Amino acid sequence: MKLVCSPDSSKLPELCGSTLPVLLYHRSEATVCASAGAAIVEELYRARLVPNQRAIDFLSLALSIVTADLAIPRAKSPDGWTRQIDLKISVADPDFWNSQIAALQAMLRFLTTDIWNISFLPDGFRLEALKKEVDYPEETSVALLSGGADSLVGVLDLVASNERPFVISQTVHGDGEKQGQFATSIGGGLRHLQLNHNAKFAGDGDRDQRARSMIFLAYGVLAATTTKSYQDGGTIPLYVCENGFISVNAPLTEARVGSLSTRTTHPIYLSRFQQMLNAAGLRVRIINPYQFKTKGEMFAECRNQGDLKRFAHVSTSCSRFRTFGLEHCGRCVPCLIRRAAFHKWGITDETHYKHADLAKVDDDHANYDDVRSAAMAFATVEKEGVDALIGATLSSEFIADSGPLREVVVRGFAELKSLFESLGIR
Template sequence: MRLVCAPEDYPFVEDGALNVVLYGQPGAAEEGRSPRGSAGQAAKADFLRARLEGAPKAWDFLSLALAVVTADLAGWRSESADGWTREFDLTVAVADPDFWNTQASALEAVLKFLSTDRWRLTFVGGGVLPAPPREPVRPAEDCVVLLSGGLDSLIGAIDLAKAGRKPLAVSNIVRGDGANQAAFAAAIGGGLRHLALNHNATPPWKKEDSQRARSLIFIAFGVLAATSLAAYHNGDEVSFYVCENGFIAINPPLTGARLGSLSTRTAHPEVLNRLRDVLAAANLRVRIANPYEHMTKGEMMRECADQPRLKAHAVASVSCGRYRVFNYKHCGRCVPCQVRRAAFLAWGEADTTFYKFSKLGKNDTDHANFDDVRSVVMANAEVAADGLDAWLGPALAYPRMGDPAPLRNLIERGLKELRALHQQHGVK
């Protein structure tokens, strides 16, 4: 699939590519013109309405992320040759195409890892670079933290505030999570400044559900926000915290049938390390960090620095991979739900979350399609029979993973938490 992603004044050509208007609306379909997609208008408007000033290359990075998330939504996996792997050829308008073309192969590698698709990136001029506000607001916060509405990001923000840090909370608005994001920001550290943005990526047809490359938009929003801080404008490096437990960040394939891209990899060490290189090459003084890369979710809950605050808000957080499928309720049986439930058990506090399927060990018609539960059973059985290393295979062998030893130990502890959950529910 070919896409050309640029501002609305770009000279789009009707040559069979999907034209995507960045930071604008696609406009009404005209005779002889193919339907267009769009992305980013609301995010740009909200950022500028707050009178924030982002770095030029941070805007370029956001343009790329908007193009990627639109492609990810527009390309149906069902129409690919193998029913999963797609091919994308993206032309993206940026302010500094010469630089970004030097990073195309590095970014293609990140995207391939995230989505298991094949990507080709070409950068052209004509991208958006907003004029600085007349009276810019330079936030005094000393770091940025992603606040998704999930449990891990909640703990991350709580820990930062408890340690005396003053984070700017940045959210990608998702239906069903927006209220949580705002409530958590208001409840932490006496109230955090909260920047909530929405990519509004909209292809001109039905969206693909898998959305494995959307991680890039989370990172791009955080990077843009980090470059707006007073500390950044004063020449300092700004820390940008992407908080996720190490087990889910790595998302090791539970069985041989589960491709890595069947699960999201937002905070995978391979992704974050490669993106750190790109940001460094761009001279963007933003340091991405995941303080929990060697911790399980249960360990995060037990070691949270403000236990009363965590107890007050943990149940309201969202972890489910199928949250919207079940009318904004946790399903209880997907891998993220199982990891969440295992973490509450390891924490030792009651889990009063409503789960659509609360009884993991029940054997009847309604509970017959517990594929993810069976996958966890099979993983623990294989580890017991053949050892952890045989089960892991090449999962920790990627070139930018870092030291595999602590990651191996982390995965072992994560499986142990899941095993305890299954024992509690009598899963066989």
């Protein structure tokens, strides 16, 4: 399927069976036309923030990618999964971005396993001059704050280290309020910017969102370039805090290969993203301080145990949180890892899980796919070693030494196995 993305409706083609016009940074009045990003511009004006133009181009790219990822259903692909996506995007500097197509397509291929064909057009979005005085945040770092437990630990640790990051969120139903609660409570209150891509399109589309971290990272880059430190020529750390076990996300079974196991913070993906930032001359350095830690280790070693005990059960981990009416299912892989982390931490897990008793042998509990797959993974690791699951997922020029990553996967499986034993799951 082809998408043409532009902030100028006059540059967009008519909707037809194989082409979807996407209006960027404006709300489309035509219900048949997709749109994304209008609320972001409004929020930037409201906050009096002016990002670097190259960062705005990067955001246009991310908005286009996330819209394509959501709008094109995998079920209609020849193999029921891999999509062929033709994407044309208007940017302010098409010559530069067209020189980066090979690296960009390789990064997206790794992230989503789809086949991307991307090209860039002129007349991209430019932020109009502000009528009010521009605000240049004094913060010297940026951190993503999702509402999840890992980003919560990350911000708690940063503040405990006397760092006060500019925290950035993607506002989604069920998480927006807790994001605000975390930001206003930690360290007496942190500067917080909540954005939403508001990608809209006709039809059901696809909800797997394998490319979702593109937009989260683009928000972080955007915010980093608004800071006074960046304006003064500094390089801004962008903290993307997630435990190494879920970042590597080794397939639990041979059936969970490719993008069936998400790669939103995989070290290879983050390295490729950093390569794109460097090529674009954007002085933002992506850091995941926990790439060699399990979630349980993050909980146990957090430098602010008081606030973590206060907020951990409020955080969101479930991959089906909205599907279950803003309730943790208790049985998906992220829920299992969360429950294992509480178990290792030794603190009572006050999270309410819809499917709490995983020792119960039925299709909702011990026989559920992810629970059975995890149990099978333990047996595989014990019999054949962790490389039987990791395979070639850590073989890359971007990973100089895969040893520490392999070790965090081993410890992550050990945490899960300990949880299963405590729950009586066989």
